[in-house]
Amino acid sequence: MRRKFAPSTVLTEDEVREVHHLSLRVLSEIGLTFHAESAWDTLEGHGCAVDRSTGNVRFDPAVVEHFVGMSPPDFDIAARDPAKTVHFGGDSIVWGSASSAPNVVDAERGRRPGTGAVLQELIKLGHMLPTCHLFGGHSVEPIDRPPNTRHLDSVFDWITLSDKALRVYGIGETRVDDGLEMIKLGYGIDEDQLRATPHTMSILNVNSPLLVDEPLLLGSLALARRGQATVVSPVAMSGAMSPITASGSLIQHNAESIGVSAYLQMEVPGCHLFYGSLVAAVDMRSGAPAMGVPEAVTGAIAAGQMARFYAMPYRTWLGSTSNTVDAQAAYESMMSIMAAHMGGAHFVHHGHGWMQGGLTTGFEKTMLDADLIEMYDAIKPRIDLSDADEVIEAIREVGAGGHFLGSSHTMSRYQSEFHTPKLSDWRNYEAWAEAGATRVIDRATVAWKELLETYEAPALDVGRRAALVDFVERRKREIGPEDIG
Amino acid sequence: MRRKFAPSTVLTEDEVREVHHLSLRVLSEIGLTFHAESAWDTLEGHGCAVDRSTGNVRFDPAVVEHFVGMSPPDFDIAARDPAKTVHFGGDSIVWGSASSAPNVVDAERGRRPGTGAVLQELIKLGHMLPTCHLFGGHSVEPIDRPPNTRHLDSVFDWITLSDKALRVYGIGETRVDDGLEMIKLGYGIDEDQLRATPHTMSILNVNSPLLVDEPLLLGSLALARRGQATVVSPVAMSGAMSPITASGSLIQHNAESIGVSAYLQMEVPGCHLFYGSLVAAVDMRSGAPAMGVPEAVTGAIAAGQMARFYAMPYRTWLGSTSNTVDAQAAYESMMSIMAAHMGGAHFVHHGHGWMQGGLTTGFEKTMLDADLIEMYDAIKPRIDLSDADEVIEAIREVGAGGHFLGSSHTMSRYQSEFHTPKLSDWRNYEAWAEAGATRVIDRATVAWKELLETYEAPALDVGRRAALVDFVERRKREIGPEDIG
Numbered sequence: 001m002r003r004k005f006a007p008s009t010v011l012t013e014d015e016v017r018e019v020h021h022l023s024l025r026v027l028s029e030i031g032l033t034f035h036a037e038s039a040w041d042t043l044e045g046h047g048c049a050v051d052r053s054t055g056n057v058r059f060d061p062a063v064v065e066h067f068v069g070m071s072p073p074d075f076d077i078a079a080r081d082p083a084k085t086v087h088f089g090g091d092s093i094v095w096g097s098a099s100s101a102p103n104v105v106d107a108e109r110g111r112r113p114g115t116g117a118v119l120q121e122l123i124k125l126g127h128m129l130p131t132c133h134l135f136g137g138h139s140v141e142p143i144d145r146p147p148n149t150r151h152l153d154s155v156f157d158w159i160t161l162s163d164k165a166l167r168v169y170g171i172g173e174t175r176v177d178d179g180l181e182m183i184k185l186g187y188g189i190d191e192d193q194l195r196a197t198p199h200t201m202s203i204l205n206v207n208s209p210l211l212v213d214e215p216l217l218l219g220s221l222a223l224a225r226r227g228q229a230t231v232v233s234p235v236a237m238s239g240a241m242s243p244i245t246a247s248g249s250l251i252q253h254n255a256e257s258i259g260v261s262a263y264l265q266m267e268v269p270g271c272h273l274f275y276g277s278l279v280a281a282v283d284m285r286s287g288a289p290a291m292g293v294p295e296a297v298t299g300a301i302a303a304g305q306m307a308r309f310y311a312m313p314y315r316t317w318l319g320s321t322s323n324t325v326d327a328q329a330a331y332e333s334m335m336s337i338m339a340a341h342m343g344g345a346h347f348v349h350h351g352h353g354w355m356q357g358g359l360t361t362g363f364e365k366t367m368l369d370a371d372l373i374e375m376y377d378a379i380k381p382r383i384d385l386s387d388a389d390e391v392i393e394a395i396r397e398v399g400a401g402g403h404f405l406g407s408s409h410t411m412s413r414y415q416s417e418f419h420t421p422k423l424s425d426w427r428n429y430e431a432w433a434e435a436g437a438t439r440v441i442d443r444a445t446v447a448w449k450e451l452l453e454t455y456e457a458p459a460l461d462v463g464r465r466a467a468l469v470d471f472v473e474r475r476k477r478e479i480g481p482e483d484i485g
Numbered sequence: 486m487r488r489k490f491a492p493s494t495v496l497t498e499d500e501v502r503e504v505h506h507l508s509l510r511v512l513s514e515i516g517l518t519f520h521a522e523s524a525w526d527t528l529e530g531h532g533c534a535v536d537r538s539t540g541n542v543r544f545d546p547a548v549v550e551h552f553v554g555m556s557p558p559d560f561d562i563a564a565r566d567p568a569k570t571v572h573f574g575g576d577s578i579v580w581g582s583a584s585s586a587p588n589v590v591d592a593e594r595g596r597r598p599g600t601g602a603v604l605q606e607l608i609k610l611g612h613m614l615p616t617c618h619l620f621g622g623h624s625v626e627p628i629d630r631p632p633n634t635r636h637l638d639s640v641f642d643w644i645t646l647s648d649k650a651l652r653v654y655g656i657g658e659t660r661v662d663d664g665l666e667m668i669k670l671g672y673g674i675d676e677d678q679l680r681a682t683p684h685t686m687s688i689l690n691v692n693s694p695l696l697v698d699e700p701l702l703l704g705s706l707a708l709a710r711r712g713q714a715t716v717v718s719p720v721a722m723s724g725a726m727s728p729i730t731a732s733g734s735l736i737q738h739n740a741e742s743i744g745v746s747a748y749l750q751m752e753v754p755g756c757h758l759f760y761g762s763l764v765a766a767v768d769m770r771s772g773a774p775a776m777g778v779p780e781a782v783t784g785a786i787a788a789g790q791m792a793r794f795y796a797m798p799y800r801t802w803l804g805s806t807s808n809t810v811d812a813q814a815a816y817e818s819m820m821s822i823m824a825a826h827m828g829g830a831h832f833v834h835h836g837h838g839w840m841q842g843g844l845t846t847g848f849e850k851t852m853l854d855a856d857l858i859e860m861y862d863a864i865k866p867r868i869d870l871s872d873a874d875e876v877i878e879a880i881r882e883v884g885a886g887g888h889f890l891g892s893s894h895t896m897s898r899y900q901s902e903f904h905t906p907k908l909s910d911w912r913n914y915e916a917w918a919e920a921g922a923t924r925v926i927d928r929a930t931v932a933w934k935e936l937l938e939t940y941e942a943p944a945l946d947v948g949r950r951a952a953l954v955d956f957v958e959r960r961k962r963e964i965g966p967e968d969i970g
Contacts (some may be wrong), residue, residue, distance in 0.1 A: 005827075008490045010868050022873050026880055033885035056885070103914075111914065126591045210885035216611050218756035240888050245896045246868045248876035264842055283897040283911045287890065290911050294863035294904050302868055321909070323917040327853055327925035328909055330812035333861065334819045342490075355916050368812055373815065378779035383495050383731045383787055388507050393732035395511055400541070400695035405772065407806050410729045417729045419779050426768045429588075429596065429841050440812035461559040462582070470745040 001132075001373075003091040004381040007308075007344030010246075010301045016309050019302075023255035024061035030260045031058035036214035039263060046266050056153050059259055065142070067262035071273040072347075073311040076231060077134070078199045080187050081163035081458065086133050088313035088346040093372055094356075095318075095351035097126045098172075098361040099137030099203075105355075106363035107445045113139025118433070120157055124350065124455045125366055125448060127162035129371040135166040136349050137203070140363045148484050151175040152182070152472045153330050160465060163175035163458040170202025170219035170230070172485045178475055180226060187469040196229035203265075205351070206234040206256045208241040212263075215485055224264060224271035231347070232260045233276030236299065237289055240282045246295065249279055250302050258310065274347060275312040277303035280319060289357050291319030292332025297339040304343030316345040317326050318369060321357045325364040325441040329355060337376050364444035367451075371423045378419035422447060486616075488576040489866040492793075492829030495731075495786045499897035501794050504787075508740035515542035517744045522697035524748060528814045531751050544744055552747035556758040558796040559831075562619065562714060563684045565672050566648035566943065571618050573759070573798035573831040580803075580836035580858055582611045583846040584622030584652075584688075590840075591848035592930045599846075602952045605642055609940045610851055610933060611837065612647035614655075616858040620651040621834050622688070629871025633969050636660040637667070637957045644671035647952060655704035655715070657970045663960055665711060670952040671945070680712035683757050688834070688893040691719040693726040697748075700970055709749060709756035716832070717745045718761030721784065722774055725767045731780065734764055735787050743795065759832060760797040762788035765804060774842050776804030777817025777830025782824040789828030801830040801852060809965045810849040810926040814840060818854050822861050849929035852936075856908045863904035875884040907932055 011019065023374025033055045040057075044050045046067075047060040057222040074089020086094045104118050105111040126132040135158050145153050151169040159182060160165040167365065183199050184190065205219045207213050217458035221229040234256035236242040242249040261273050279299025281290040290296075302314045318336040322329035340348045350358065351373065353366035387409070394409035404410045423440045425432055432438075496504065518540045519525065529535045531552075532545040559574020571579045589603050590596040607624040611617040620643050625847075636654040644649040644667060653664025668684050669675065689705045692698055705715040719741035721727040727734040746758050764784025766775040775781075785801045792799035805820040807814035825833045835843065836858065838851035866968050872894075879894035889895045908925045910917055917923075 005493045010866060015868070015870060017906065018870060018873075022870075022877065025877060029877070030881050030884075150889065209880060209883055209889070210889060239895050239899060239902070240890055243535045243876050243879050243889055243892075244898050245872055245876065246865060247870045247872055247893065248879065250868060251876055252880055263831075281615070281903045283905075284903065286912065288911045288913060290903065290909075293906070294710075294860055294865070299866040323910065323912075323922070324912050324924055325715065325812060327810060327812055327815035330815035331819055331857060332909075334816055335860070338823065357911075359914065372816060375779055375820065380731060380779070380783040383493060383500070383735060383783065385500060385503060385507075385732045387730055387732055388503075391728045391730065391736055392507065392514070393511060394728050395694060395737055396515050398694055399515075401692065402694060404728055405725055405767075410724050413729050414724060417724070418766045418769065418775065420768075421778070423802070423815075423942065424775075425808065426773045426806045426842075427808075428773060429808050429844065439809055441520065461630065461942065 001093045001095070001377050003093055003344060004379055005341070007304050008301050008342040009305055010298055011305050018304050019250055019254055019306060020309065020385035022251045023258060024064060024081055026251060026255035027059040027064055027259045028286060029058070030060050030094060030210070030211050032212055032256065033057070034212045036212060036217050038214065038234065039217060039358050042266050043263060049430065059262065060064040064262045066259045066481055068310055070265045070270050071261065071310070071312045072270065073230065076197055076199050076314055077201060079163060079165040080159060084164045086165050093340065093345060094133045094347045095131050096134045096136030096347065096349050097122070098139045098350050098353040099249055099421050101139065101354065101359060101361040102135045102139065102143070103360040104140040105360050107441060111360060115144045116142035117154060119154070120161060121452060122361065122431050123157055124452055125162045127164060128451045129352065129370045131370045131426050132352050134164060135162065137167050139353060148482055149476045149479050152178060152475055155179050155182045156468055156472050159468060160460055161457060166200060166204065168200045169214060170204065170223065172215045173218050173222040176219045176222040176469070176485045182468060185471055186464055188461065188464055196228060198229040201229035201231060203231045203233055203276070206232070206260060208235045208256060209252060212260055220264060221267055224268040229272035229274065230264065231274040231276040232257050233278055233315065235278045236323050237282050238279065238295060239284060240287065246298050247300065251300060253277065253279065255301065265300050273312060274315045274415055275307035275310060276315040278317050279303060289321065291321050291357060292335040297310055297342065300339035300343035300345070304345065308344065313342060313346040315347040315349055316340045316343055317349045318351045318354060319358065320355045322355050325368055327442060329365055329368060339370055341376060363448045364441050365449045366420060368423060371421050375419065375421050486578045486580070486862050488578055488826055488829060490826070491862055492789055493827040494790055496790050501790050504735055504739055504791060507736045508743060512544040512549055512744045512870070513546050515695070516541050517695050517697055517741065518542070519697045521697060521702050523699065524702060526710060528630050530747060533904065542832060544747065548733065549743055549747045549862060552750035553753050553795055554872065555750045556746065556797045557755065559798055560714065560757050561682055562650045562686060563682050564648060564650040565644060565733050569649045577616045578825065579832045580616050581619045581832065581834050582607070582617055583619030583624045583835050583838040585626065586839065586844060586846040587626050587628070588623065588845040589625040590845050592926060596845060598628050600629045601627035601638060605646060606937060607846065607894065608642055608646045609937055612649060613936045613940055614837065614855045615809070616855045617837050617936045619649060622652050624838060633959050636663060637960055640664050641953055641957050644953060645945055646942060651685060652684045652687065653818065655689065655701060657700045657707065658703050658707040659969045661704045661707040664824040667953060667956060670956055671949055673946065673949055678692055683712060683714040686714035686716060688716045688718055689745065689759070691717070691745060693741060694718045694737060695741065697745055704720050704751055705749060709753035714757035714759065716761040717742050718763055718800065721764045722767050723764065724769060725772065731783050731787065734784060738762065738788065739766065739791050757933060759795060759800045760792035760795060761800040763802050764788060764921055776806050776842060777820040778838040782820055782827065785824035785828035785830070790829065795827065799829060800832040800834055801825045801828055802834045803836045803839060805809050805840045807840050808890035810847060810929060811852055814850055814853060815857070818857050822857055826861060848933045849926050851930040852932045853908060853925060856906050859903065860906050872893045
């Protein structure tokens, strides 16, 4: 998919530079705290002041500027099916699955904790949905699978149930190494091919404010060293994890993003990084997050301007706090989709099904989001005037007070001219009432069940599948009950 | 309210000129049909070829260009309360009430035909809602009021129940003259003051394709001759009332708009006209209109470019086909709101409550639309960096891994920093479920009932009120059972 219109702006070019310099002030005067001893020598070697009692790292601004500029401005992430390889950069937008929700909900079976079986259903849905381009993690956490080997079953599911691009689990080196081996086996590629272009990525959430934890850092470095990508994502819940103002959240968020990116580039110069952003508000009465709100749109536009300043691919998100699939779910998703388009996003994480503040992935919400993504995409960024002569003949033919329903200009185009949202019911009230007075949530239930019924697993070479099965069995034996962090 | 970002474009400047010239071809080669004998002499006097057997009028392109340029580029419509006078032009956006729906619905009383009593309730709601700036007509048709004197009761209700700007009934001269007399009596102004600036307007719907009916034309001229405004509004239901393609609907729509505008300017040079637009798609399976769809966004952006080309204030609309206040109602309204902002609209007709393809106005939908209009408006078009030093101190104070909830930077701003949508429920699932698992439609019912309970009629001089009462009584006697067309 492509962005339709030029990104919006909420900062002048001078203000973009001002935010950059304010962020450098945060990095040099206050610093980030790396709860990651393994990073300290490198940081110190590049002129940072490291306090080894706390992990506080104050950066030299010139060094940050030098390293943050090393990220490639655009790149691919290869899928098992090369036709489904995704590109990040320019006006391309890649929409991901939901990720990391502990719960799942659908209208028939209710709300419950995630399992491996329901994760497989959501992978099948994502495979069937043309708007879902990449599996960005566990759409629901499969909590019935042991944590120490869960990554093996998940990567097996992603590779065998779909041929779209995927994110491996980026917590620690073991999971990353296992994921990359499985990609090689499942995609039928060797180490050189794996390294030639990114085949996967991780999400490196900064523990905002200012805190960087070791397991995600080690996972990202393990990926970077083998040519894979990382999304550096501060979490700016304004008023809680970052300052309450748009300016404050932006300055902190940008400092965290470029500080961590600079460190990763020190370790692996030229590694593939995204400028990640998750700006949300917080309900000041309850402390609950507020997603799909105006502040998130403003924040996403601003962060997009910073990403373009650093010439890095830009990641946003599709957030919703709604507890059911009603008008709130729709307007929060729509605001998030607008934010992605207006901000110039290249990757939209959590793009399908997130609700309840990210604690739940919904089947009906997945279908709604897919429909909304397609609806925005169907806004035409240009009007084609090439049928003008034919139009004038059609107007002449129909004449004053006539109608165009049967005109040849209409008849030759009526099947393809308009976008048809799958969940909309355009019937008049009487026909709609007679047919059961359904709401979008009801029609979405029918839609996901139909889609699952039509699911067919993409072809996978039997030898490669067998190799994956063997690998998972062997690694489960090797890992056993061990805690791998 | 103000538009936040520069309007989008779907046509190059050359293409805007091309659409203009293609529209002139339609007007000169095919022409419009004026079912309005009263217009023929004037049109002929300005070089148009008038076929007096059919009413077909073919225009001289140079004459159209001459007259269409006479509209003022921006103007006010004065309200009874001068503080509520609305401005059309620049980056101002005025949101209207719904208009012309035969039915009304709310969750407590169900769907039913409109009455005078429920129209009064909707006027009270509109008066209370800060997003509703103008009464654009009957939010519901009060069908229990006799058609020949209905306009008297309605204008009485608008003037006495609110002090916001209003549209008089523009069908025929009698209704217009009555409406203007009532505005003079109710606003306490004389004829000179009335004429000095527009105090009301009419909507002149073109009977697309290409047909212009006499009653609306006479109403508009009666208004124009006394300094009032008219919205010239072709209806481009693409595939039914206009060609199915975006190009075709635009060319026809633009031809109708500038042809009718040119005629009105021939009669009353310099009269106040809006470039009106209502672009929708049609469900090709059923012929039902499709509103709040991507095609309507593309069409609204294109029509906005044409309006700016002619330097006329621009009117769009907020359409929805949804039969209930569910996700569809929200995404169709949101697409319409986006279309208004992206198209650079100055007036959004049907801005509150329209649903079911315009056949019904909903109380809950009114509250939803008001919330969505505010939500889009709360997207900040600029980030204020003036608190940067304070931000850096807050980040220093909170430190790595802390939180900002209690910081002084947060505490001094937490009550006003974030926009709070009235219908959103941000509570976590458990708290939401315990509180009754409400949906937006449920919360909207509570909201409109609360708003009606807090309604207070705006002050109105007793003498003026008595004059209005007298006028309505006298005119009812005079009109009697007469059909006034």
